[in-house]
Amino acid sequence: MEWRKERECIFGEQLSPLDQTLRSLxxxxxxxxxxxxxxxVPLLGIVFISFMSRGSYGELQLPLTFDNYSRFFGFGSFGFDPLYPxxxxxxxxxxxxxxxxxMICALxxxxxxxxxxxxxxNLALTLVMIPFWTNLLIRTYAWQMLLSAEGLVSKIAQFVGLVGEGMPLYPSLGAxxxxxxxxxxPYLVLPLYxxxxxIDWTIVEAAMDLGAGRIQSFRHAVLPQIIPGLAAGIVxxxxxxxxxxxxxxLLGGAKTSMLGNSIAQQFGPSRDWPFGSAIAMSGILALMFALIIYNRILAKRGGEGLL
Amino acid sequence: MKRNGPILSLTSILLYCFMYTPIVVVAIFSFNASKYGVAWKGFTTKWYGVLFNNEQALRAAENTLILASASAAIATLLGTLLGYGLSRYWFPRKKFVATLMYVPVVIPDILMAVALLMFYGLMRDALGIFELGLSTMIFAHITFQIAFVAVVVKARMVGMDPALEEAARDLGANRWNVFWRITFPLMFPGIMSGALLAFTLSLDDFVVSFFTSGPGSTTLPILIYSSVKRGITPDINALSTLMVCASVLLVAGVTALQPRKNYHEK
Structure with missing residues (x-):
């Protein structure tokens, strides 16, 4: 309510809450x-459909069940299979x-x-912005060329003896x-910067004067000051x-399949929307859970919390 | 201010090299005479010629530009109104609604893509609307662009000096005049950089486009993806190089429009 009063003063307009709501509309x-x-609406649709099942032609079927979720957690029709977990x-x-x-590279x-x-x-910042706005697909397939058996990076790795002669570095988890x-x-560098x-460097100087070593002064004088940028970048x-x-x-194989690939598989070639929705929902829940824990940790550290 | 030590400088330069490796590699290979593989067979510019005679690529470029311009135009209008409204007026449950409006910024794109695919599919079956094609892609792109435009416009509004509008009102300008003569010109750089941002996001988007496209509405990122899956050809490297150049120009445009203090003071 404080906010409303402030605005009324600033713009010299006397607007009632009703007027403001109408203008918002x-x-x-x-x-x-x-x-x-x-x-x-589509996201709510995903929630709903994750409880339906797939008909023989890929159509959606009632009744509502938890089958997709139990299949995701490994209890499918053929006994326990930990593929999706x-x-x-x-x-x-x-x-x-x-x-x-x-984080290690952005610092x-x-x-x-x-x-x-x-x-x-400004030049250095723009140089970080350019990859940020360059198509992710292009940057990723370039690594395919570099990591293929004939690629430059693979050749170097073969020369050093990291991998055998003529061996590619992709597809692999490392890739x-x-x-x-x-x-x-770049997503982390920009907010961190x-x-x-x-940073108020006088605080760091004070810490040094008081006898803190490099690590101690980073931990107690620098880190608390960069937490907001770091926290935003991490998310x-x-x-x-x-x-x-x-x-x-593009860089992994069947052995490095991730949630995103499984969702794409179910909505694409497999055409099992209910199961795909269940994977997506489980993913969202895991993500939300991780963010809540993260927020707790931040709040404990004395930060304001992000969410 | 601290000076950069040699280890820090060296590490950073290596990291810059790392970030630019893929971009530079694509550009180099677009000039490679070899048709297959990654071995260097000499300099040529013929792949750019091949690209400009590639019917499929030209149609994809046309689709991409139509998609980016149409979606950016509508999203700029809606996003600007949203940013303006949110920074000016109160309404019940505003904080909650405002947070929800920024969901498109943080949601993983695959999620939005499959949710829309399913939504379009069900709507088509039920009502006969939303046949997959360029129009469904435009609607999808607008959905994620609005929030980004609103963020940029709102940031611009927050930095605005309210005294200017007050002065105009005190001098007898009515609301219409205050808006078009004071507020809008002050907002304009924000609106423009929001529009450029929306345009770039659309150009770069692959995941949402991939799931909401229909036959005949292939865009450049989708074309690149299918070529990567089939085995990359040198003219695709040429295409990627041109797309990188377009992104660089757009970034330069956005940076030029941004007021300096955004970097140094705020």
């Missing part, structure tokens, strides 16, 4: 209706692992950009991690990495 209304129709676990591990990798980059003189700073890191690194740029990487489809599809 005329401005925000169409976008809200659009997003509801094309996003929230493994896929879920693998996706979550990939998301966590690639987020950590991105030096963000500090490097913040430490440049203003002349080079999926590499592709994910390359694709999502915004925080690093604002920006973690969420799309959980649901990613292109990178595992």
């Amino acid at each position: 005329r401005t925000s209304g169409p976008a809200i209706v659009w997003t509801t129709l094309f996003l929230f 493994y896929i879920l676990l693998r996706s979550v591990l990939l998301a966590v692992g690639s987020t950590l990798l991105c 030096p980059l963000a500090f490097f950009i913040a430490g440049l003189s203003p002349r080079y700073k 999926v991690y590499l592709g994910t890191l390359c694709d999502y690194l 915004a925080s690093v740029e604002k 920006l990487v973690f969420v799309p990495a959980t649901g990613q489809f292109i990178v595992p599809d």
Whole structure:
């Protein structure tokens, strides 16, 4: 309610709550209706259909059952099979692992950009923005060329003796991690840089003067100041990495299939929408669960929490 | 301000190289004379010629441009109104609704793609509307673009000096005049960068397009994907190189429109 009073003063217009609501309808209304129709209704549809079943021609059938979910958790019609639980676990591990990798790489980059003189700073930032806006598909298939048996990276790996003669580096889980890191690194660098740029270095100097070592002063004087950027960046990487489809599809094989690939498989070639919906729902629930835990940890660390 | 040490600089330069490796590799191979494989067989520009005679690629380019322009235009209108409304007016449950409006920014794209595929399929069976094609793709793209436009426009509105509008009102301008003479010109750079952002997002989108496209509405990313699946040809490298160049130009456009202080003060 405080907000309303403030606005009334600022724009010199006396608007009653009713007037404001009417004006909201005329401005925000169409976008809200659009997003509801094309996003929230379809998403609710996914929830509903995940409890239906697939007919023999791929059509949707009643009654409502939990069969799709029990199949997802391994209790299918042929006894226990941990295929999908493994896929879920693998996706979550990939998301966590690639987020950590991105964090390790983004930290030096963000500090490097913040430490440049203003002349080079904008250039360095734009150089991070360009891959960010370049088609992810293109960046991913380029790695296919580099990691194929004849590719440059594979040749180097063969020369060093990491892999056997004439062996490709893809499809493999390592290739999926590499592709994910390359694709999502800018997502973490940009918000992290915004925080690093604002660091009050006098606090760090004070910590050093008081006898803190490099690690201690990073932990107690630098880290608390960059938590907001780091927290935003982690979500920006973690969420799309959980649901990613292109990178595992192009750089991984059947053994590195992730949630995104399974969903695509069910909605595409297999045409089992109810099961695909159940996978998607389980994915969302896992994602929400991870974000809630993450938010808890952040709040405990004294941060404000993101959600 | 701290100076960069040699280890930090070296690490960062290596990371830049890592980020640019794929982009540079595609560009180099678009000039490779070899038709198959990744071995270097000498410099040529003939693949660009092949590309411009590739009927399929030209039609995909046309579809991509129609899709990006149409969706960006509608999304800019809806997103600007949303950003304006959210930063100006109160309504019941506003905080909750505003949070929901940003779901398209964070939702994994595969989820949105399959939800829309299913929605279109059921609507077609029930009502005979939403036959998969360019129009369904436009609707889908608008859905994720709106939120991005609204974020950009709202950020611009927050940075605006309210005294300017107040002064105009005090000097006797009516609401219409205040909006078109003061508010809109101040919002305009935000609207433009929102529009460019929406356009770029549409150009780059593969996952949502892939699931909501019909026969004959292939876009460039879909074409690239199917070529990658069949085995990449050099003219696809040429196409990718041109798309990267287009993205670079669009980024330059967005950066030029952004007020400087967004980077340094806020």
